Amino acid sequence: MRISRLIPAVALVAAAACGDSTPTTPTPVPPPALGPRSGTWLGTLADRVNGTGTVTVQLEDRPLDGSRSLLSGTWTASFPLVARVDGGTVGGNGTDATVSVVLSPSTRPTCTPPMFLSSLTGSFTLTLEGTGGRMTGSSLYAACDGGVSGRAELTKQ
Secondary structure (H helix, E strand, O other), X not given: OHHHHHHHHHXXXXXXXXXXXXXXXXOOOOOOOOOOOOEEEEEEEEEOOOEEEEXXXXXXXXXXXXXXXXXXXXXXXXXXXXXXXXXEEEEEEEOOOEEXXXXXXXXXXXXXOOOOOOOOOOOEEEEEEOOOOEEEEEEEEEEOXXXXXXXXXXXXX
């Protein structure tokens, strides 16, 4: 007999626990703040294979901690000497004063064997230094026959 009295009491406690609480709407989480390198950068890329070209980089700077950040975005470049226009994605990282990014093309060049061919063919690897609105440094173009050293300069718009 005691069990039959216990069942209604348990049901009453369970119902009270479920109550008529009003559901809450979740608060949207704002996107993380962008770092100081975010924005449009214009400049030049120069090496012995491509000549001097103009480049535009749209960069997103996502701070990871007090001194490091993750960089991503898009790029376009025009090289009049070799009558070529490139573009694609940007990926890399930065510290307070140094940036290391790879400008990967949307379309990779076709290389004829036995030329060098890798997943980086057609890419520019940039190692830049600078603070504020100007960054300068080295570039390495991954040509079909190997790496070609050059220079890069970018100014924030």
